[in-house]
Amino acid sequence: xxxxTAMAAAADGDDARCVRLSAERAQALLADVDTLLFDCDGxxxxxxxxxxxxxxxxxxxxxxxxxxxxxxxxxxKTRAAYAEKLRRLGFGGPAGPSAGLEVFGTAYCTAxxxxxxxxxxxxxxxxxxxxxxxxxxLEAVGVACVGVGxxxxxxxxxxxxxxxxxxxxxxxxxxxxxxxxxxxxxxRALRYLQQPGCxxxxxxxxxxxxxxxxxxxAGPCAPGQEAGGRARAxxxxxxxxxxxxxxxxxxxxxxEMAAQRQADIIGKPSRFMFDCVSQEYGIDPERTVMxxxxxxxxxxxxxxxxxxxxLTLTGVSxxxxxxxxxxxxxxxxxKMVPDFYVDSIADLLPALQG
Amino acid sequence: xxxxTAMAAAADGDDARCVRLSAERAQALLADVDTLLFDCDGxxxxxxxxxxxxxxxxxxxxxxxxxxxxxxxxxxKTRAAYAEKLRRLGFGGPAGPSAGLEVFGTAYCTAxxxxxxxxxxxxxxxxxxxxxxxxxxLEAVGVACVGVGxxxxxxxxxxxxxxxxxxxxxxxxxxxxxxxxxxxxxxRALRYLQQPGCxxxxxxxxxxxxxxxxxxxAGPCAPGQEAGGRARAxxxxxxxxxxxxxxxxxxxxxxEMAAQRQADIIGKPSRFMFDCVSQEYGIDPERTVMxxxxxxxxxxxxxxxxxxxxLTLTGVSxxxxxxxxxxxxxxxxxKMVPDFYVDSIADLLPALQG
Numbered sequence: 244x245x246x247x248t249a250m251a252a253a254a255d256g257d258d259a260r261c262v263r264l265s266a267e268r269a270q271a272l273l274a275d276v277d278t279l280l281f282d283c284d285g286x287x288x289x290x291x292x293x294x295x296x297x298x299x300x301x302x303x304x305x306x307x308x309x310x311x312x313x314x315x316x317x318x319x320k321t322r323a324a325y326a327e328k329l330r331r332l333g334f335g336g337p338a339g340p341s342a343g344l345e346v347f348g349t350a351y352c353t354a355x356x357x358x359x360x361x362x363x364x365x366x367x368x369x370x371x372x373x374x375x376x377x378x379x380x381l382e383a384v385g386v387a388c389v390g391v392g393x394x395x396x397x398x399x400x401x402x403x404x405x406x407x408x409x410x411x412x413x414x415x416x417x418x419x420x421x422x423x424x425x426x427x428x429x430x431r432a433l434r435y436l437q438q439p440g441c442x443x444x445x446x447x448x449x450x451x452x453x454x455x456x457x458x459x460x461a462g463p464c465a466p467g468q469e470a471g472g473r474a475r476a477x478x479x480x481x482x483x484x485x486x487x488x489x490x491x492x493x494x495x496x497x498x499e500m501a502a503q504r505q506a507d508i509i510g511k512p513s514r515f516m517f518d519c520v521s522q523e524y525g526i527d528p529e530r531t532v533m534x535x536x537x538x539x540x541x542x543x544x545x546x547x548x549x550x551x552x553x554l555t556l557t558g559v560s561x562x563x564x565x566x567x568x569x570x571x572x573x574x575x576x577x578k579m580v581p582d583f584y585v586d587s588i589a590d591l592l593p594a595l596q597g
Numbered sequence: 598x599x600x601x602t603a604m605a606a607a608a609d610g611d612d613a614r615c616v617r618l619s620a621e622r623a624q625a626l627l628a629d630v631d632t633l634l635f636d637c638d639g640x641x642x643x644x645x646x647x648x649x650x651x652x653x654x655x656x657x658x659x660x661x662x663x664x665x666x667x668x669x670x671x672x673x674k675t676r677a678a679y680a681e682k683l684r685r686l687g688f689g690g691p692a693g694p695s696a697g698l699e700v701f702g703t704a705y706c707t708a709x710x711x712x713x714x715x716x717x718x719x720x721x722x723x724x725x726x727x728x729x730x731x732x733x734x735l736e737a738v739g740v741a742c743v744g745v746g747x748x749x750x751x752x753x754x755x756x757x758x759x760x761x762x763x764x765x766x767x768x769x770x771x772x773x774x775x776x777x778x779x780x781x782x783x784x785r786a787l788r789y790l791q792q793p794g795c796x797x798x799x800x801x802x803x804x805x806x807x808x809x810x811x812x813x814x815a816g817p818c819a820p821g822q823e824a825g826g827r828a829r830a831x832x833x834x835x836x837x838x839x840x841x842x843x844x845x846x847x848x849x850x851x852x853e854m855a856a857q858r859q860a861d862i863i864g865k866p867s868r869f870m871f872d873c874v875s876q877e878y879g880i881d882p883e884r885t886v887m888x889x890x891x892x893x894x895x896x897x898x899x900x901x902x903x904x905x906x907x908l909t910l911t912g913v914s915x916x917x918x919x920x921x922x923x924x925x926x927x928x929x930x931x932k933m934v935p936d937f938y939v940d941s942i943a944d945l946l947p948a949l950q951g
Contacts, residue, residue, distance in 0.1 A: 396747065396776050401806055401842045404776070422750050422758070424780040429843045437841070450854050452755055487791070488755045489783045489855040497851040500804050501843040 261565050264553060264583040269594030272551065272583070278524060278531040279304060280550070282511075283315040283325070285536035285558020286588060288332055294557050296589025298333030303595035305335055312520050314533075315348045316447035316510035316540060318419035318491065319374040322346040344523075349446035349510040350380040352519045353417060356509055358384040360442060361414050368412045370435045372428055372494060373419030377446065381417070389413065393423045394431065404430050415442035418498050418506065420452070420491045429497055436502040443502060445495035447510025449540070451487040511540035517548045534588060538564055538579040546578050554581040555588050615919050618907060618937040623948035626905065626937070632878060632885040633658060634666040634904070636865075637679070639890035639912020640942060641667075642686055648911050650943025652687030657949035659689055665699055666874050668887075670801035670864035670894060672703040672773035672845065673728040698877075703800035703864045704734040706873045707771060710863055712738040714796060715768050722766045724789045726782055726848060727773030731800065735771070743767065747777040748785065758784050769796035772852050772860065774806070774845045783851055790856040797856060799849035801864025803894070805841040865889075866897035871904075888942060892918055892933040900932050908935040909942050 262268065281287060287297050304311060313325060320328070322343030329336045329346075336345055361367040368387040371378050378388035389410045398404060404427060416432045435441050495506050509515055520526060528549040535541020536558020545552035554560060562584065568576045585591065616622065635641060641651050658665060667679060674682070676697030683690045683700075690699055715721040722741040725732050732742035743764045752758060758781060770786045789795050849860050863869055874880060882903040889895020890912020899906035908914060916938065922930045939945065
């Protein structure tokens with residue numbers, strides 16, 4: 244709580260960054276803004292439950308003519324599936340052929356990246372450690388996919404593991420979230436990566452799945468949810484929520500270590516995600532806001548790309564985390580501080596109802 | 598070949614490090630030495646095939662009264678199993694109750710580490726991502742093991758993955774070589790690591806399995822076997838040998854990323870391995886030689902512990918690698934240069950027959 248108090252004091256001065264976004268400030272901000280980009284998990288919803296008031300806030304933004312975009316590191320849903328969820332939970336958005344055009348997930352953006360990098364390859368194929376959704380987005384841009392689903396251990400030792408046949412024409416290994424990840428898959432990925440020119444692409448580097456069935460996961464799975472109000476009210480106590488399945492970043496690290504090279508990372512905080520939105524929306528960064536619950540992905544992306552940034556306290560990062568970054572000697576951490584914070588994006592509503 | 602030529606030139610001066618160990622130099626060296634420590638894979642054998650002349654060299658060393666020790670990062674065999682292999686391939690060594698006392702593998706040394714760190718815990722248990730052999734060594738020092746063997750994906754999503762029951766009293770997660778590694782195991786490891794005081798221990802950080810059924814794997818799976826003579830003769834051309842299953846280090850990295858902490862690493866180049874030998878043998882480092890085929894594990898360990906070092910060219914590292922380390926601006930790399938090199942440890946024979 245000490246950290247939260249210190250933040251509140253700092254937030255009183257307009258010069259300080261990470262200012263609470265009051266209704267007045269929100270009104271002024273929104274007047275200068277055309278586009279709002281939102282992270283999804285921990286910002287709009289948790290699992291299958293919308294953050295209270297969030298759907299109303301988004302519908303009010305739409306009514307004001309603001310353009311919305313949804314930027315998520317989750318690679319296990321297609322654009323269409325995200326659009327369906329947005330509508331189902333009351334966030335609105337286009338239906339029919341335009342459904343999904345607001346959604347920039349790592350599955351879709353990875354497909355754009357591969358289309359770019361594999362342009363000219365006659366019939367490119369990717370070995371996908373990931374979901375059917377990731378494969379579907381890749382297939383949609385003409386990249387055939389192999390490897391989705393379980394691959395159990397076969398044979399008695401290295402000789403057998405290494406001699407399972409490889410597909411021809413595999414030009415990329417794509418690592419997304421894959422609950423079927425196995426040693427056999429790791430070694431198969433490595434064998435593709437030992438072929439000349441084979442790309443290594445990771446959808447994102449999140450070390451944990453951010454949310455689980457609507458249960459909130461505090462901090463980096465440690466106590467430290469200093470924010471009061473709505474965030475705390477929705478969260479079970481920190482000592483009851485060590486519920487964090489491993490995330491995509493763990494799988495990417497394993498493949499990187501095997502292949503002894505760095506993956507090209509698509510997801511936040513890599514600016515490639517923003518470039519995808521920018522290219523399709525024709526964005527003016529100065530008239531754009533990035534809203535997210537994580538300092539190290541959402542806020543860092545916004546800062547890197549010159550956007551205005553709002554941290555919402557319904558997800559991973561806390562005001563204590565902000566304070567630690569502000570006080571840090573590390574230049575990289577100092578950048579992970581938002582312009583504003585809200586307890587929840589429902590806090591935007593009063594400014595929109597005025 | 599240019600690098601090899603440059604090395605040969607450099608080796609002419611006695612002051613330069615990485616001098617070819619001629620018969621005369623070997624005689625002088627052996628006169629000053631009580632103990633020789635050998636890496637196994639790539640030094641004594643490849644898979645199930647002894648390096649030609651190596652068994653005779655070791656038996657000659659034994660006949661001269663030298664004490665031998667075998668230090669291996671391989672965690673998939675017990676001390677007893679290694680001793681049996683040494684005898685089977687003609688390297689000699691004690692049988693009966695003393696069998697295995699010369700062997701310091703990461704399975705055994707991990708057990709020593711846990712015995713030390715878990716001293717006082719009433720009935721300590723470890724979650725083992727690894728082989729039955731690793732578990733056997735742990736059980737032998739009183740650490741019960743859970744988790745060995747396959748754990749396939751169960752359930753539909755995070756809720757199910759997180760609710761598979763955990764064993765009580767797990768005080769350590771041990772990551773060794775585990776061909777059954779899976780996402781479920783990764784997430785289970787993470788759940789144990791989120792419990793207070795649970796240790797994270799990795800047997801070693803090798804990114805690849807060094808050898809596969811006796812086939813030689815060049816460099817870090819890249820062309821670059823500049824050494825001539827025996828090493829080349831035994832190796833198929835580099836472009837035919839991209840046969841490298843992923844190693845333990847990949848699995849350790851995945852768990853480290855999930856848990857957001859560094860594992861305690863037992864294997865070379867960590868000096869814990871040497872401390873184990875030293876404690877049991879009562880070693881004088883100045884009268885001890887470390888013989889290995891890898892600069893980044895064997896030779897670095899030797900240098901770190903103040904031993905004399907011999908690189909043998911029957912395994913992973915080449916004279917080109919030595920040259921690159923000598924020329925490197927990186928202090929850490931400059932340390933990875935041996936005092937001597939041999940084409941094969943069979944080159945020690947003439948000095949012993951004199």
